[in-house]
Amino acid sequence: MRVHVADHRLITHKLTYLRDERTDSPTFRRLVEELVTLLAYEATRDVRTEPVEIRTPVATTTGIKLSSPKPLVVPILRAGLGMLDGMVRILPSAEVGFLGMVRNEETLAAVTYANRLPDDLSGRQCYVLDPMLATGGTLVMAIQYLVERGADDITAITLLAAPEGIAHVEQELAGLDVPVTLVTGAVDERLNEHGYIVPGLGDAGDRLYGVV
Ligand code: URA
Numbered sequence: 001m002r003v004h005v006a007d008h009r010l011i012t013h014k015l016t017y018l019r020d021e022r023t024d025s026p027t028f029r030r031l032v033e034e035l036v037t038l039l040a041y042e043a044t045r046d047v048r049t050e051p052v053e054i055r056t057p058v059a060t061t062t063g064i065k066l067s068s069p070k071p072l073v074v075p076i077l078r079a080g081l082g083m084l085d086g087m088v089r090i091l092p093s094a095e096v097g098f099l100g101m102v103r104n105e106e107t108l109a110a111v112t113y114a115n116r117l118p119d120d121l122s123g124r125q126c127y128v129l130d131p132m133l134a135t136g137g138t139l140v141m142a143i144q145y146l147v148e149r150g151a152d153d154i155t156a157i158t159l160l161a162a163p164e165g166i167a168h169v170e171q172e173l174a175g176l177d178v179p180v181t182l183v184t185g186a187v188d189e190r191l192n193e194h195g196y197i198v199p200g201l202g203d204a205g206d207r208l209y210g211v212v
Helices: 009-019 025-043 079-090 137-148 163-172 204-209
Strands: 002-005 049-055 060-066 072-077 098-103 110-116 125-129 153-161 180-187
Touching: 009 025, 009 153, 009 180, 025 079, 025 125, 025 153, 025 180, 025 204, 072 079, 072 137, 079 125, 079 153, 079 204, 098 137, 110 137, 125 137, 137 153, 137 163, 153 163, 163 180
Parallel strands: 002 180, 072 098, 072 125, 125 153, 153 180
Antiparallel strands: 049 060, 098 110
């Protein structure tokens, strides 16, 4: 897996406010959206395109447009939903699929409870949205799911990642011949005994949507 830490002062600045426990939900949501837009800019650097001829008011020139099939954006429910608006703002023609996964808080294993994805993802570039790469269990399952359906290029976008989670994903996907990239705002120190990222920002879903 190619890991890209989007090391930019504006990202670190916004992450600082996101981490702060005093930040309320409306501000948290807005910051997540802003951060995703910045991370998406980096994550879509290699989005597939094809040449297109256009006329400016002055001359004819060649530009590029997104290739078909269009990229698929896959937020992992629930917290990944908070990242969707920021992502589609810069990739408005992308299609969106949904994957519902929850981790068992005792075993920390990921369980799929819902999916709404095209059956055939052949030739698709997929962008998986999940704010926190903690143990990595959810991301491994999501990537395996997409690869089974034919996805041939996968980029995961997370706000924060734990070193243990990155190592786990790398280990589990070692044999995979599909390129996988991680774009993250920061790699934090570690996971605690409850599987939370330290220093992290707490439970991203709860901070976005409240404790439900
Ligand atoms: N999920 C979260 O929302 N936060 C963490 O720190 C780890 C997993």
